[in-house]
Amino acid sequence: MPSYGYRPELSEGALKCPIFQTSTFVFESAEAGKAFFELAYGLREPGPGESIGLIYSRLNNPDLEVLEDRLALWDEAESCAVFVSGMAAISTTAIALLQPGELVLFSEPLYGGTDYFLSKVLAKLGIRTVGFPAGCSGDEMEAVLEASGRADALRLIFVETPANPTNALVDIEACVALARRRSSTGRPVLVAVDNTFLGPLWQHPLKHGADLVLYSATKYIGGHSDVIAGACMGSLALMQEIRAMRTFLGTCCDPWTGWLLMRSLETLKLRMTSQMKNARYVADFLADHPKVERVYYLGRLAEGDPGHAVYKKQCLAPGGMLSFDLVGGEAEAFRLLNALQLVKLAVSLGGTESLAEHPASMTHSDIPRESRLRMGIGDAMVRLSVGVEHPEDINADLAQALERV
Numbered sequence: 001m002p003s004y005g006y007r008p009e010l011s012e013g014a015l016k017c018p019i020f021q022t023s024t025f026v027f028e029s030a031e032a033g034k035a036f037f038e039l040a041y042g043l044r045e046p047g048p049g050e051s052i053g054l055i056y057s058r059l060n061n062p063d064l065e066v067l068e069d070r071l072a073l074w075d076e077a078e079s080c081a082v083f084v085s086g087m088a089a090i091s092t093t094a095i096a097l098l099q100p101g102e103l104v105l106f107s108e109p110l111y112g113g114t115d116y117f118l119s120k121v122l123a124k125l126g127i128r129t130v131g132f133p134a135g136c137s138g139d140e141m142e143a144v145l146e147a148s149g150r151a152d153a154l155r156l157i158f159v160e161t162p163a164n165p166t167n168a169l170v171d172i173e174a175c176v177a178l179a180r181r182r183s184s185t186g187r188p189v190l191v192a193v194d195n196t197f198l199g200p201l202w203q204h205p206l207k208h209g210a211d212l213v214l215y216s217a218t219k220y221i222g223g224h225s226d227v228i229a230g231a232c233m234g235s236l237a238l239m240q241e242i243r244a245m246r247t248f249l250g251t252c253c254d255p256w257t258g259w260l261l262m263r264s265l266e267t268l269k270l271r272m273t274s275q276m277k278n279a280r281y282v283a284d285f286l287a288d289h290p291k292v293e294r295v296y297y298l299g300r301l302a303e304g305d306p307g308h309a310v311y312k313k314q315c316l317a318p319g320g321m322l323s324f325d326l327v328g329g330e331a332e333a334f335r336l337l338n339a340l341q342l343v344k345l346a347v348s349l350g351g352t353e354s355l356a357e358h359p360a361s362m363t364h365s366d367i368p369r370e371s372r373l374r375m376g377i378g379d380a381m382v383r384l385s386v387g388v389e390h391p392e393d394i395n396a397d398l399a400q401a402l403e404r405v
């Protein structure tokens with residue numbers, strides 16, 4: 001994996017892929033330049049073994065191509081494209097695939113930026129959206145779709161699982177079955193999964209029939225809280241459409257960020273495994289604490305929990321994200337957050353350092369209070385992204401902060 005997709009002989013024998021910090025590439029001949037553009041603009045089909053040559057870094061760049069090949073391996077995707085941010089991956093994909101008048105069915109809650117983009121920005125383009133609660137059954141999803149009165153216009157089912165910050169699970173296979181039932185020849189309904197929380201290690205939506213997997217690579221893939229980036233992967237045909245839209249929206253990742261992400265990928269498994277083990281330890285500690293009302297962690301789902309069967313079916317491990325409700329409300333949550341020392345008070349997640357935040361007043365403050373409570377995001381909830389620190393240090397910090405509550 002650390003050498004996959006890179007050939008040292010093409011770069012003076014350098015063991016590691018250099019940073020190709022260049023905006024443009026010199027063509028060997030005018031004929032070569034012409035051939036590259038014919039493929040890039042889809043003017044003709046590629047010949048046997050022919051691929052688009054390097055043209056300009058808004059279209060392609062060696063660092064990004066190697067990174068994309070490596071990311072595609074994790075999800076066993078045919079093709080991958082990287083973007084300047086997770087939001088750029090989501091917005092470029094949506095604009096590439098959707099037409100005015102079409103409908104998007106999505107799981108709730110979604111990442112705040114995605115929610116805003118789907119409901120406010122797509123509305124301006126004449127694309128309608130309707131949400132269903134994460135954790136509901138396939139029949140309930142279908143009922144929401146029917147109730148929208150626009151089921152015939154369905155084109156995309158967009159889900160985020162586990163849901164942020166409650167860890168409620170969306171059944172990917174149920175979404176795929178619904179999409180297949182609603183597809184007509186020549187007009188398939190697609191399923192896209194934002195896999196930022198568990199992927200690419202612990203959940204592989206393509207294996208469950210999803211068409212596209214999306215990432216905020218800012219989170220676990222980057223993993224050091226120092227870059228903003230995104231990715232989308234799926235079949236060659238779909239990715240060609242999305243990659244073309246990336247060229248015209250100009251949402252491609254830059255070579256330096258691509259290089260940093262390649263470096264991050266080398267420790268992805270080590271980091272995510274350590275974070276998952278730590279999270280288990282922290283979740284057990286919190287669950288036993290008298291000032292904690294409830295812990296939301298996939299590693300603690302009881303047999304009878306509605307999410308348990310879905311977890312068994314589509315998740316390989318519980319990951320490093322958890323939330324908990326304190327006994328009390330916002331005041332208690334704030335006292336805890338203000339008293340933390342090792343764990344930093346910040347949004348974002350998936351980095352090597354543990355981060356805590358208050359969803360109700362921060363990441364999910366845009367959701368009207370009533371809907372927020374319906375989604376299970378209460379005023380006493382704290383979300384924790386567990387890092388790679390010594391787990392006893394994390395628990396000691398939480399213990400001293402809980403003392404002050």
Ligand SMILES: *Cc1c(COP(=O)(O)O)cnc(C)c1O
Pocket residue numbers: 085086087088111113114160164194196197215216217218219228229230
């Ligand atoms: C952070 C995040 C995004 C947005 O990604 P950016 O890299 O911040 O643009 C999308 N989805 C989820 C689940 C996220 O956590």
